[in-house]
Amino acid sequence: xxxxxxxxxxxxxxxxxxxxxxxxxxxxxxxxxxxxxxxxxxxxxxxxxxxxxxxxxxxxxxxxxxxxxxxxxxxxxxxxxxxxxxxxxxxxxxxxxxxxxxxxxxxxxxxxxxxxxxxxxxxxxxxxxxxxxxxxxxxxxxxxxxxxxxxxxxxxxxxxxxxxxxxxxxxxxxxxxxxxxxxxxxxxxxxxxxxxxxxxxxxxxxxxxxxx
Amino acid sequence: xxxxxxxxxxxxxxxxxxxxxxxxxxxxxxxxxxxxxxxxxxxxxxxxxxxxxxxxxxxxxxxxxxxxxxxxxxxxxxxxxxxxxxxxxxxxxxxxxxxxxxxxxxxxxxxxxxxxxxxxxxxxxxxxxxxxxxxxxxxxxxxxxxxxxxxxxxxxxxxxxxxxxxxxxxxxxxxxxxxxxxxxxxxxxxxxxxxxxxxxxxxxxxxxxxxxxxxxxxxxxxxxxxxxxxxxxxxxxxxxxxxxxxxxxxxxxxxxxxxxxxxxxxxxxxxxxxxxxxxxxxxxxxxxxxxxxxxxxxxxxxxxxxxxxxxxxxxxxxxxxxxxxxxxxxxxxxxxxxxxxxxxxxxxxxxxxxxxxxxxxxxxxx
Numbered sequence: 001x002x003x004x005x006x007x008x009x010x011x012x013x014x015x016x017x018x019x020x021x022x023x024x025x026x027x028x029x030x031x032x033x034x035x036x037x038x039x040x041x042x043x044x045x046x047x048x049x050x051x052x053x054x055x056x057x058x059x060x061x062x063x064x065x066x067x068x069x070x071x072x073x074x075x076x077x078x079x080x081x082x083x084x085x086x087x088x089x090x091x092x093x094x095x096x097x098x099x100x101x102x103x104x105x106x107x108x109x110x111x112x113x114x115x116x117x118x119x120x121x122x123x124x125x126x127x128x129x130x131x132x133x134x135x136x137x138x139x140x141x142x143x144x145x146x147x148x149x150x151x152x153x154x155x156x157x158x159x160x161x162x163x164x165x166x167x168x169x170x171x172x173x174x175x176x177x178x179x180x181x182x183x184x185x186x187x188x189x190x191x192x193x194x195x196x197x198x199x200x201x202x203x204x205x206x207x208x209x210x211x212x
Numbered sequence: 213x214x215x216x217x218x219x220x221x222x223x224x225x226x227x228x229x230x231x232x233x234x235x236x237x238x239x240x241x242x243x244x245x246x247x248x249x250x251x252x253x254x255x256x257x258x259x260x261x262x263x264x265x266x267x268x269x270x271x272x273x274x275x276x277x278x279x280x281x282x283x284x285x286x287x288x289x290x291x292x293x294x295x296x297x298x299x300x301x302x303x304x305x306x307x308x309x310x311x312x313x314x315x316x317x318x319x320x321x322x323x324x325x326x327x328x329x330x331x332x333x334x335x336x337x338x339x340x341x342x343x344x345x346x347x348x349x350x351x352x353x354x355x356x357x358x359x360x361x362x363x364x365x366x367x368x369x370x371x372x373x374x375x376x377x378x379x380x381x382x383x384x385x386x387x388x389x390x391x392x393x394x395x396x397x398x399x400x401x402x403x404x405x406x407x408x409x410x411x412x413x414x415x416x417x418x419x420x421x422x423x424x425x426x427x428x429x430x431x432x433x434x435x436x437x438x439x440x441x442x443x444x445x446x447x448x449x450x451x452x453x454x455x456x457x458x459x460x461x462x463x464x465x466x467x468x469x470x471x472x473x474x475x476x477x478x479x480x481x482x483x484x485x486x487x488x489x490x491x492x493x494x495x496x497x498x499x500x501x502x503x504x505x506x507x508x509x510x511x512x513x514x515x516x517x518x519x520x521x522x523x524x525x526x527x528x529x530x531x532x533x534x535x536x537x538x539x540x541x542x543x544x545x546x547x548x549x550x551x552x553x554x555x556x557x558x559x560x561x562x563x564x565x566x567x568x569x570x571x572x573x574x575x576x577x578x
Contacts, residue, residue, distance in 0.1 A: 063477045063478040068416065069420070200397065202400050205397060
């Protein structure tokens, strides 16, 4: 059986990076959810996870802005995202929004590459006061790209890596819920091959111009 | 196979000494470059058309008419003529006039232009770019082939009993290429008319252009103009050469790093690896250009971009000496090897005239 592919994009910059850590946990939770759900029915569908760190692509992303085409490594990353069955997108919050590197990556991707693709959005930050960046910046970005964004967006502030804030679900619960939503969408979404560019025969183009 | 040069006509500061040529100097340089092209045995000189600084060639047929009077063999062409914002009637007239003055040494390349603001300056809208290219060219095509035209369209006042003068030389319209960087619609248009298709082949990796040219070849055959291998393909390319590779790289690097189009991005090394740009010895340029045939099939016209990014005239003329004396003779020989018999040369006025006479005789006989 063709494995389902989950690609996680992390725009974390430090080493080690809490953004990367969140991306890993979300992707792994989604993978486990799919496999456990499938085990009950068909005996387990293989799931592949690939994590892309944008830090390593930073100069190629900038070059793409200047030249209009991706270099080798960036090209591979863009293809991986386009071919993924589901995407986990994680950014640190910089100046009240996604980081410039994160946005730049999604600026150079083919606009149709995310059409109809299930996406889990997540972010990290020093304080939970940044958490709505997910709703006012990340979600509209992926809506614009016509992706299907799962309802639960996961924000991890510094304190979440410890006990978290009293009175809210812990980080692990939120990861589980979001990953479950992504996993369910992956299973429901039939695999569709990328559509080849359609050619409009010249007579039709001419007729369309004449018809005004 | 034809070899030549194409120029954008940009006025760019030389990054090595901060000197900026005047418009007058740049225009005269373009003419000197065209002369040099003929002198070193190249076949084609093509100029861009632009209507905004820092570019000077807003009036290509004026320049080409001047060059025509001072050359003997050079084919004069464009890269490109804006089919979107020019009145197709004026294109028909200007290029037919040029054709007479140049005794047929004229063809032209249609393009849409890439600068949004140019459209409204000429009363058009960039969102209509493709429909404009389609309708305007359909009219241009008709104006050169029918003595009296009645016509009505979306983008121009109607014509009734209109005759575009002068009529094309010997009744043979100039050959038309269609240039496109990214639009399959234009490859389809070129194929439909049996015109040539030119891929500028400069900015992006070859895979991108291979797709467009493959589409053009396949549709050329679909419309019954010949086999895919017989379609008329032109390619761009760019090079900077010195006897020693390292000298070429050292001398060209500041121009590359500051070039308006790709400067301040990837390194020279990355860009030469990923695109057709070659900076090195004449042999390296020969080797790289010969790979184009493997990627795109046997083709008809190779144009090089040589005068850009602020390179001084003296350097450009030296480059043309190397191109004409050391590179093109080898390329002519190598491209002729194993070229299948059915692959045509690029159409010229003479070949098109001969074909139209054959067609007329066949019609008479039938």
